Structure formats: C-alpha cells, structure tokens
Amino acid sequence: MTVAVPPAGRKPRLPRTPSAARLAPARRPDAAALTAALLGWYDRHRRVLPWRAPAGVRADPYAVWLSEIMLQQTTVKAVVPYFRTFTAAFPTVRDLAAAELDSVLRLWAGLGYYARARNLHACARAVAERHGGVFPGTVDALRALPGIGDYTANAIAAIAFDVPVVPIDGNVERVLTRLHALEEELPGGKPRLRALADALEPAGRAGDFAQALMDLGATICTPKSPACVLCPWSEPCAARRRGDPEGFPRKAPKKEGTLRRGAAFVAVRGDGAVLVRSRPEKGLLGGMTEVPTTAWSADFSPQNALDHAPGLDAVAPGWRRLPGVVTHVFTHFPLELFVFVAAVPAGVDAPAGTRWVAQGDIAGEAFPNVMRKVLAHAGIDPKPAPPDPSPRISKPKRSPR
DNA sequence: AACGCGTGGTC
DNA sequence: TGACCAAGCGT
Known part of the structure; x- marks a missing residue:
C-alpha cells in the first residue's frame, strides 16, 4: 500500500462538514x-x-x-x-x-x-x-x-x-x-x-x-x-x-538457531583459585573471561570431551563430570554445556593461554552470564554480575487489566 | 542485506 | 514455559 506523505509544514485539507468527515478516506x-x-x-x-x-x-x-x-x-x-x-x-x-x-x-x-x-x-x-x-x-x-x-x-x-x-x-x-x-x-x-x-x-x-x-x-x-x-x-x-x-508493526518471521553443545572445565586449586582464559577480541563474547571449554558444536558428545581440551589432563589427575547441564540461549543459538570439575594440587602451572584467578578476584573478572552459570553449577559463587539495582526509578505502572 | 552479537523480563 | 522482545551496531 502506498502512502502519500504530506510535505512538512503543510496541513492536509480538512473536510467541510461532519458527514464529509465520516465519509472521507483515512x-x-x-x-x-x-x-x-x-x-x-x-x-x-x-x-x-x-x-x-x-x-x-x-x-x-x-x-x-x-x-x-x-x-x-x-x-x-x-x-x-x-x-x-x-x-x-x-x-x-x-x-x-x-x-x-x-x-x-x-x-x-x-x-x-x-x-x-x-x-x-x-x-x-x-x-x-x-x-x-x-x-x-x-x-x-x-x-x-x-x-x-x-x-x-x-x-x-x-x-x-x-x-x-x-x-x-x-x-x-x-x-x-x-x-x-x-x-x-x-x-x-x-x-x-x-x-x-x-x-x-x-x-x-x-x-x-x-x-x-x-x-x-x-x-x-x-x-x-x-x-x-x-x-x-x-x-x-x-x-x-x-x-x-x-x-503492528508487521514483521517477517525469523528462523531459529540449532542447538550447540560443549564441555566446560572448572579447575579449582586448594586455595580456591580457578583456571581461566580470555576469549578472542572479536566474535562471540569477545574479550570476556571464560573457563576453558571445548568448541561448541551441534554434534558434540561429552564422552571424550577431554580429548578436545588440550593440556587439561596435565592440570589434574581426575576430571569428574557433574550431573546435569548448563543451558544458555544466545540470540542466534541455544547452548548446552557439560561441566567437568577437578581439584588441582598446589603448584601446578597454568597451561599456555590460561591463568589462575585467585578466589577473591573471581567476582571482579569479566565473566559473561553463561560463565557465571557454569561456575555456579560447579559450586563456585561468582558473585552478582550487575551492580546493586539500588534506588528505585519512577515506574509509571498502570493498573492491571 | 542478512547475520552475529547477551541478557533479563514478560506472558 | 518457551517465544518474544528491549532506546541497534558492525560487517
């Protein structure tokens, strides 16, 4: 449907009579x-x-x-x-x-x-x-x-x-x-x-x-x-x-992404430090902190997850998979992460590209929410991400219908 | 141009 | 309860 837009500053002519108003087109x-x-x-x-x-x-x-x-x-x-x-x-x-x-x-x-x-x-x-x-x-x-x-x-x-x-x-x-x-x-x-x-x-x-x-x-x-x-x-x-x-507005329906899966590895040292790394600057969650994970893919299976996480078997002797999964939905695909945990002996070096974050510094790390879910699933309190939602702002609530 | 990019709230 | 949505931008 074509809609004529009047030039700014000029008003469309009004109908002269009420009956004309009723009969007039929009x-x-x-x-x-x-x-x-x-x-x-x-x-x-x-x-x-x-x-x-x-x-x-x-x-x-x-x-x-x-x-x-x-x-x-x-x-x-x-x-x-x-x-x-x-x-x-x-x-x-x-x-x-x-x-x-x-x-x-x-x-x-x-x-x-x-x-x-x-x-x-x-x-x-x-x-x-x-x-x-x-x-x-x-x-x-x-x-x-x-x-x-x-x-x-x-x-x-x-x-x-x-x-x-x-x-x-x-x-x-x-x-x-x-x-x-x-x-x-x-x-x-x-x-x-x-x-x-x-x-x-x-x-x-x-x-x-x-x-x-x-x-x-x-x-x-x-x-x-x-x-x-x-x-x-x-x-x-x-x-x-x-x-x-x-x-309104009329919108074309959008298609959904396919489920991806992966594994996340939470290595905890005796003093509470956790092994993390930084994601690449570009792309999904760019520059944010994460625990080591496998790639996330549609055909992932947790059976041999460690094979796809180079260097982690050297960090700790026993990796244990926790029951359940962490689920997260991104704009364009849903994600399921299997969570593995291990207790790491003192003095173990962080593998290349990773680092230990002291227990007290975990809350200050740039963990996106999906990673906070992973840490929480592993029993680590990542502390609330957002600052306190303190003073109320005016809320123009109207009565329920 | 269509897609990639987070999170939390709502019903 | 999952689908949809919220003051979009960069590529």
Missing part, C-alpha cells in the same frame, strides 16, 4: 496537532531517569551518549545500575578515555553485547582526541564515531543538542506503524517509516519530542496490550481504529 494526521498532544502528554507523564535533565534543561551530552549506548537492545531497568556505576567511575568522557579497556569491560560485565563496551571506549578516545573532549553536536559528526549508528546519532543530536531530527528505535517504530497502520513489513518498510518520522514536527523541542515518543512506546504503546485509552494519540491512531494495535 487522512494523514495533522502534524501540529500530533505534536501538541504528544508534548502535552510528555510534560505530564515523562519518566524521571538518571540521565535525564529536569524539564526545560538540556541534558549533558556525555550522559545522553552513555545512556544511549547502554540502552541499545537493553531495558531501562537493566541499564540504571550500570549507568550509575559508570558515571561514578568515569565522571567525564575524558576519564573514560583515560581508562584501560579492561577496566571498562569489567564494569560492563553482565550487561551483554560486549562490542558496545569496546566501542564505548574507542568512542571516548575519539572524542577526546578528535574533538577535544567535547561531543560534536551534528548528526553526521556523531554518526562517524565508533558504536554510534543512525539511531544513536539522531537520538544524541535531538536530546543533547535539540537538533530537529526524529530518531527511530523499536519504540518509535511501533508507535508510528500503529499510528499509520503501516502494512509494509519491517525491516523492508524502513524507508517509508523514515518518511513518516520526518513528517512529524518536533516544534523546537526535538529532545523532548524524541523522548516523548520513546516514553509513549515504553509505557503506553507497548508490544502487548497497549493502553490505548491513556494514549494522547488514540484518536488519530489508525491501528486502534481498526481494532488491532497489537498487529
């Missing part, structure tokens, strides 16, 4: 009216978040950038404690640039998508070196920095610099495809979505407008059971009028 909603309704709603219901400035105050670009990177494919609830930890450890982008990559990875551990942490560090250094420690205020300059794609460049430009652009994330995607009942499947329909976003009018409040769209998507226009009765755009929403808001 019209593009009036951009100025949409803006007024959305910003009015935002002024009453905006969420209070650690990286947001008070109403009427422009937010700190560093805080906006840091939060936007953390929020990529990640929930607000998960991000808040990490955001507090990072701003405490690195008050400015220069502090972050001066830090070792390894300390950044350690603080990031548990948040997922670890390439973000490496790009975060690289971006901080680029800002420090290329821009004198000050974030640039244009979409193009932001877009050129590591870890900043189309969405994030537009979000930072709008929120931190009030550049009149509309960032499109999952929330905005949902809100706009519903508002227009866009039939075209995503991601193919993204260019049309871009046109719909560009037809909106932030009216001099680009930052508020962008965050209003996201708050609307996060609290009202939710994927399941949207609260249309509370929505400022309820009246013009084509999907609601059609009685099927949940049906």
Whole structure:
C-alpha cells in the first residue's frame, strides 16, 4: 500500500462538514496537532531517569551518549545500575578515555553485547582526541564515531543538542506503524517509516519530542496490550481504529538457531583459585573471561570431551563430570554445556593461554552470564554480575487489566 | 542485506 | 514455559 506523505509544514485539507468527515478516506494526521498532544502528554507523564535533565534543561551530552549506548537492545531497568556505576567511575568522557579497556569491560560485565563496551571506549578516545573532549553536536559528526549508528546519532543530536531530527528505535517504530497502520513489513518498510518520522514536527523541542515518543512506546504503546485509552494519540491512531494495535508493526518471521553443545572445565586449586582464559577480541563474547571449554558444536558428545581440551589432563589427575547441564540461549543459538570439575594440587602451572584467578578476584573478572552459570553449577559463587539495582526509578505502572 | 552479537523480563 | 522482545551496531 502506498502512502502519500504530506510535505512538512503543510496541513492536509480538512473536510467541510461532519458527514464529509465520516465519509472521507483515512487522512494523514495533522502534524501540529500530533505534536501538541504528544508534548502535552510528555510534560505530564515523562519518566524521571538518571540521565535525564529536569524539564526545560538540556541534558549533558556525555550522559545522553552513555545512556544511549547502554540502552541499545537493553531495558531501562537493566541499564540504571550500570549507568550509575559508570558515571561514578568515569565522571567525564575524558576519564573514560583515560581508562584501560579492561577496566571498562569489567564494569560492563553482565550487561551483554560486549562490542558496545569496546566501542564505548574507542568512542571516548575519539572524542577526546578528535574533538577535544567535547561531543560534536551534528548528526553526521556523531554518526562517524565508533558504536554510534543512525539511531544513536539522531537520538544524541535531538536530546543533547535539540537538533530537529526524529530518531527511530523499536519504540518509535511501533508507535508510528500503529499510528499509520503501516502494512509494509519491517525491516523492508524502513524507508517509508523514515518518511513518516520526518513528517512529524518536533516544534523546537526535538529532545523532548524524541523522548516523548520513546516514553509513549515504553509505557503506553507497548508490544502487548497497549493502553490505548491513556494514549494522547488514540484518536488519530489508525491501528486502534481498526481494532488491532497489537498487529503492528508487521514483521517477517525469523528462523531459529540449532542447538550447540560443549564441555566446560572448572579447575579449582586448594586455595580456591580457578583456571581461566580470555576469549578472542572479536566474535562471540569477545574479550570476556571464560573457563576453558571445548568448541561448541551441534554434534558434540561429552564422552571424550577431554580429548578436545588440550593440556587439561596435565592440570589434574581426575576430571569428574557433574550431573546435569548448563543451558544458555544466545540470540542466534541455544547452548548446552557439560561441566567437568577437578581439584588441582598446589603448584601446578597454568597451561599456555590460561591463568589462575585467585578466589577473591573471581567476582571482579569479566565473566559473561553463561560463565557465571557454569561456575555456579560447579559450586563456585561468582558473585552478582550487575551492580546493586539500588534506588528505585519512577515506574509509571498502570493498573492491571 | 542478512547475520552475529547477551541478557533479563514478560506472558 | 518457551517465544518474544528491549532506546541497534558492525560487517
């Protein structure tokens, strides 16, 4: 279905009479009216978040950038404690640039998508070196920095610099495809979505407008059971009028990955030290810490697992397989790990490419969650990955239905 | 362009 | 309870 998008700044003609209104074909909603309704709603219901400035105050670009990177494919609830930890450890982008990559990875551990942490560090250094420690205020300059794609460049430009652009994330995607009942499947329909976003009018409040769209998507226009009765755009929403808001956005089904298996080896010394190694910089869980494992493959069998773990038979005389398996689901494949444990005599050297981590340092290692599960399965408490999910943030809960 | 890349919450 | 999803990016 082809949808004509009116040029920004011009309103579609309104029908003259009520009867004409009823008979008229669906019209593009009036951009100025949409803006007024959305910003009015935002002024009453905006969420209070650690990286947001008070109403009427422009937010700190560093805080906006840091939060936007953390929020990529990640929930607000998960991000808040990490955001507090990072701003405490690195008050400015220069502090972050001066830090070792390894300390950044350690603080990031548990948040997922670890390439973000490496790009975060690289971006901080680029800002420090290329821009004198000050974030640039244009979409193009932001877009050129590591870890900043189309969405994030537009979000930072709008929120931190009030550049009149509309960032499109999952929330905005949902809100706009519903508002227009866009039939075209995503991601193919993204260019049309871009046109719909560009037809909106932030009216001099680009930052508020962008965050209003996201708050609307996060609290009202939710994927399941949207609260249309509370929505400022309820009246013009084509999907609601059609009685099927949940049906948007239209998406092509995605295929699932096949199960992989492997073995993980937990070698524990008498003093509590554990044998670990670092994963390669690139790829799955890049740069993170792990206990030695076999390769993970669809045809793995635990029978001769040690044959596929060179050097480990020399570390300890008796490897014992624990009952059960550790399961973990990555975005693109599920994983089952068989866990082997061994008590290692004092004085045994770590094989090439591995190292001993003292008992007290285990919590500080950059273990991804799958490895924390393995350690827990072996009876070792890896300590909570995320910082304390301490002070509550405002939660605009609505009554259950 | 399609895929690789984590984790936690929700129903 | 497994499937789906959440403020995407890099290749």
